Amino acid sequence: MKEIVIDPITRLEGHGNVSIFLNNEGEVENAYLKIPELRGFEQFCVGRRAELMPILTTRICGVCPVAHHFAATKALDAAFNVDPPSAAKKLRELMYAGYIIYDHILHFYYLGGPDFIVGPDAPPEKRNILGVIEKAGMDVAKEVIKHRAYGQRITAILGGKATHPVCGLPGGISKPLSEENRQEIEMMAASSLEFAKFTLKIFHDIVLGNPKYVDMIKSDAYTMNTYYMGLVDEHNKVNFYDGKIRVVYPSGGEFLKFEPKDYLTQIGEHVEEWTYSKFPFLKKVGWKGLVYGPDSGVYRVGPLGRLNASDGMATPLAQEEYEVMYKTLGGKPVHGTLAFHWARLIELLYATERALELVRDPEITSTNVRNKPGEPGEGVGVVEAARGTLYHHYVLDKDALIKDVNMIVATTNNYPAICMSIRDAAKGLIHDGKVNQGILNMVEMAFRAYDPCFGCATHFAVGQMPLTVAIYDANRKLVQKLER
Amino acid sequence: MGEKLKLGFYWAASCGGCEIAVLDINEKILDVVKIADIVFWPVAIDVKYKDVEAMPDKYIDICFFNGSIRTGEQEHMAKLLRQKSKTLVAFGSCAQEGCIPGLANLHDRKEIFDKVYLESKSIANPKRIVPKTTTEAKEGTLKLPEFYNTVKTLDQTVDVDYYLPGCPPPVKLIATAVDAIANNQLPPKGSVLAPLKSVCDECPRKKDNKKISKIYRVHEKIPEPEKCLLEQGIICMGPATRSGCGAQCLTVDMPCTGCGGPCPNSPEQGAAMMSALASILGLEGETEHYTQEDVDNLMDQIKDPLGTFYMYSLPSSILRRKVMEQ
Numbered sequence: 001m002k003e004i005v006i007d008p009i010t011r012l013e014g015h016g017n018v019s020i021f022l023n024n025e026g027e028v029e030n031a032y033l034k035i036p037e038l039r040g041f042e043q044f045c046v047g048r049r050a051e052l053m054p055i056l057t058t059r060i061c062g063v064c065p066v067a068h069h070f071a072a073t074k075a076l077d078a079a080f081n082v083d084p085p086s087a088a089k090k091l092r093e094l095m096y097a098g099y100i101i102y103d104h105i106l107h108f109y110y111l112g113g114p115d116f117i118v119g120p121d122a123p124p125e126k127r128n129i130l131g132v133i134e135k136a137g138m139d140v141a142k143e144v145i146k147h148r149a150y151g152q153r154i155t156a157i158l159g160g161k162a163t164h165p166v167c168g169l170p171g172g173i174s175k176p177l178s179e180e181n182r183q184e185i186e187m188m189a190a191s192s193l194e195f196a197k198f199t200l201k202i203f204h205d206i207v208l209g210n211p212k213y214v215d216m217i218k219s220d221a222y223t224m225n226t227y228y229m230g231l232v233d234e235h236n237k238v239n240f241y242d243g244k245i246r247v248v249y250p251s252g253g254e255f256l257k258f259e260p261k262d263y264l265t266q267i268g269e270h271v272e273e274w275t276y277s278k279f280p281f282l283k284k285v286g287w288k289g290l291v292y293g294p295d296s297g298v299y300r301v302g303p304l305g306r307l308n309a310s311d312g313m314a315t316p317l318a319q320e321e322y323e324v325m326y327k328t329l330g331g332k333p334v335h336g337t338l339a340f341h342w343a344r345l346i347e348l349l350y351a352t353e354r355a356l357e358l359v360r361d362p363e364i365t366s367t368n369v370r371n372k373p374g375e376p377g378e379g380v381g382v383v384e385a386a387r388g389t390l391y392h393h394y395v396l397d398k399d400a401l402i403k404d405v406n407m408i409v410a411t412t413n414n415y416p417a418i419c420m421s422i423r424d425a426a427k428g429l430i431h432d433g434k435v436n437q438g439i440l441n442m443v444e445m446a447f448r449a450y451d452p453c454f455g456c457a458t459h460f461a462v463g464q465m466p467l468t469v470a471i472y473d474a475n476r477k478l479v480q481k482l483e484r
Numbered sequence: 485m486g487e488k489l490k491l492g493f494y495w496a497a498s499c500g501g502c503e504i505a506v507l508d509i510n511e512k513i514l515d516v517v518k519i520a521d522i523v524f525w526p527v528a529i530d531v532k533y534k535d536v537e538a539m540p541d542k543y544i545d546i547c548f549f550n551g552s553i554r555t556g557e558q559e560h561m562a563k564l565l566r567q568k569s570k571t572l573v574a575f576g577s578c579a580q581e582g583c584i585p586g587l588a589n590l591h592d593r594k595e596i597f598d599k600v601y602l603e604s605k606s607i608a609n610p611k612r613i614v615p616k617t618t619t620e621a622k623e624g625t626l627k628l629p630e631f632y633n634t635v636k637t638l639d640q641t642v643d644v645d646y647y648l649p650g651c652p653p654p655v656k657l658i659a660t661a662v663d664a665i666a667n668n669q670l671p672p673k674g675s676v677l678a679p680l681k682s683v684c685d686e687c688p689r690k691k692d693n694k695k696i697s698k699i700y701r702v703h704e705k706i707p708e709p710e711k712c713l714l715e716q717g718i719i720c721m722g723p724a725t726r727s728g729c730g731a732q733c734l735t736v737d738m739p740c741t742g743c744g745g746p747c748p749n750s751p752e753q754g755a756a757m758m759s760a761l762a763s764i765l766g767l768e769g770e771t772e773h774y775t776q777e778d779v780d781n782l783m784d785q786i787k788d789p790l791g792t793f794y795m796y797s798l799p800s801s802i803l804r805r806k807v808m809e810q
Contacts, residue, residue, distance in 0.1 A: 021623035040596035062501020160736040268608035
């Protein structure tokens with residue numbers, strides 16, 4: 001049996017790699033995505049002061065620290081049995097919108113977007129942010145840098161630091177928003193809204209204007225019918241910061257809707273010995289291995305998961321675009337993995353609209369931003385990280401020290417599906433043992449669509465990954481080596 | 485101007501925040517590109533491991549290395565990049581001192597594996613499976629790198645020339661370091677590329693040199709906005725932490741937790757903070773007559789002293805790790 005290894009940087013680098021095994025006919029037998037790193041936050045957070053959890057857990061991921069910060073803060077709200085003042089909730093959600101703006105721009109322009117904008121068959125040295133700049137122009141590049149920085153600045157104003165903010169407290173937020181800072185955020189949010197519209201226009205012109213790309217989005221190699229999960233508000237609209245968790249069937253329609261505190265009755269985590277990551281699944285359906293369809297407990301989260309799991313977007317422009325996407329791709333739910341990119345941009349538009357609503361809310365500069373925490377107990381906090389539903393669950397002792405921690409991290413939810421997407425893309429694209437650069441990138445595209453951030457366990461796909469592909473014959477003798 | 489400088493960036497066990505901090509220098513990156521070629525940066529450009537191996541020794545002028553050392557692979561890359569770089573910079577708290585993930589040194593591999601794979605509340609693992617370095621799947625052999633018992637800093641692994649502190653390093657410090665590199669004004673080897681003063685020196689809050697008798701946790705008290713948090717009884721690591729961040733956390737009324745690492749003359753950050761706290765913690769009106777019970781009661785107010793005073797520096801401290809019973 002032949003083995004192909006797709007290894008970011010090398011076998012020795014250690015932030016995740018793919019092994020593809022071919023059978024004697026040169027067809028793909030199986031593929032494994034291994035996560036080779038672990039840090040053990042669930043263990044070393046035990047014994048720490050509970051109020052530090054929003055600061056400690058940001059270090060799970062420097063790309064999405066705001067998500068961990070507020071999942072932790074909300075878990076503490078619940079554990080201390082305190083409901084924050086309305087203004088504090090709005091400030092948290094405003095900062096959250098800033099984070100989504102920064103993170104979705106980062107992914108579209110720096111990470112996943114190059115595949116479409118520059119093209120999946122383009123030479124590897126062009127398939128990056130510099131290639132995007134070349135194709136879209138320097139003026140666009142300046143706008144990209146500016147608006148990514150705006151997203152970070154919104155977090156820095158409210159959170160103290162953009163990377164690893166510190167403002168979240170059980171019962172509220174550490175400081176109110178001044179009028180001066182409010183005006184600055186309003187300016188940045190308004191500018192980001194225009195930029196989000198512009199970004200969607202690029203997507204329509206370059207991606208949707210090209211039938212080849214649309215066919216690729218709809219192709220079998222990139223299609224997987226799974227359950228979908230996301231937070232929704234009381235009208236079943238997408239919400240990043242708060243709500244209930246809704247799961248829809250692979251065929252559409254509500255399967256589950258539950259409160260964050262009830263997540264343990266709905267989600268389990270399977271373990272395999274060949275990877276450090278765990279495999280979450282829906283308990284009511286069960287773990288059936290790496291298979292999909294209605295009988296498999298595998299579900300998907302993230303932009304496409306959220307849009308599929310909801311009935312729409314809570315802001316007008318994003319709702320319009322939501323309708324266009326489902327109309328173009330043939331109704332709900334959309335199973336095409338590459339549609340994650342489109343869904344991500346709809347969410348970018350929503351985040352900018354929502355940021356503007358919040359920053360113009362008269363209550364946003366209220367100085368009533370903290371309520372007094374109650375006695376320490378147990379609590380679950382759930383938010384939608386850019387990459388999916390994020391669960392933090394703490395048990396506190398009488399001194400409000402951490403007694404137990406459980407977390408299900410955004411990308412981990414998608415891990416079973418990512419493993420299958422890679423396997424299926426490989427099966428659909430590699431035949432007769434023939435492998436070339438374009439095919440390998442298309443296999444890679446299958447997981448880049450998820451914007452996988454194993455920074456939450458490791459972080460192998462924060463950027464364009466250099467690939468080393470070694471093909472071994474049945475005796476493990478190297479017969480071919482491809483690199484880019 | 486002669487040949488362009490050759491820069492490298494690498495990450496080991498880290499969260500990715502140091503990478504984001506580099507992006508956060510925004511348009512300054514254009515200055516960097518003017519003076520330097522980036523010859524290795526897995527996150528952004530396509531240079532492979534084998535290309536690094538093929539480089540002559542000392543080919544990279546300056547290599548910025550973030551993340552701590554937790555696996556055999558990370559140790560290998562640290563050694564390789566040391567060999568290929570004239571100057572190696574420990575970039576950020578993980579590389580410099582181990583940072584928050586270094587608190588894993590309170591446990592060993594077995595405790596962490598048991599918790600993550602066997603005992604976590606959401607685990608459904610009736611066969612009690614735990615990841616292994618080698619698995620024989622039906623299609624072939626699958627390998628994972630070994631997970632070490634102990635988190636190590638970069639300079640516990642290889643020789644380090646400079647340290648850029650912070651979690652992540654503040655944009656201002658990164659920019660200053662870039663300027664120093666561009667103008668060939670780097671300080672002597674071994675220097676920490678940050679101001680000599682403490683966070684307190686950058687903090688605008690007013691100090692009255694007041695004693696405290698009661699310690700409050702951040703969620704227990706709304707502090708007065710202009711006054712020193714420590715003097716209001718909230719533990720703030722400012723006196724024991726190196727500056728350069730502009731006291732950012734204090735701008736939102738939250739205490740410093742110490743991510744900048746130790747001050748130049750007190751390399752043991754946790755001990756320095758305990759000493760600072762000892763000098764202001766006391767009974768009201770009392771100056772010298774403390775019973776053992778008085779002292780115990782005062783000290784008992786400090787919950788989780790290890791996680792508080794060594795939140796970022798456990799692996800680099802004299803404590804290093806918890807001794808595990810075999």
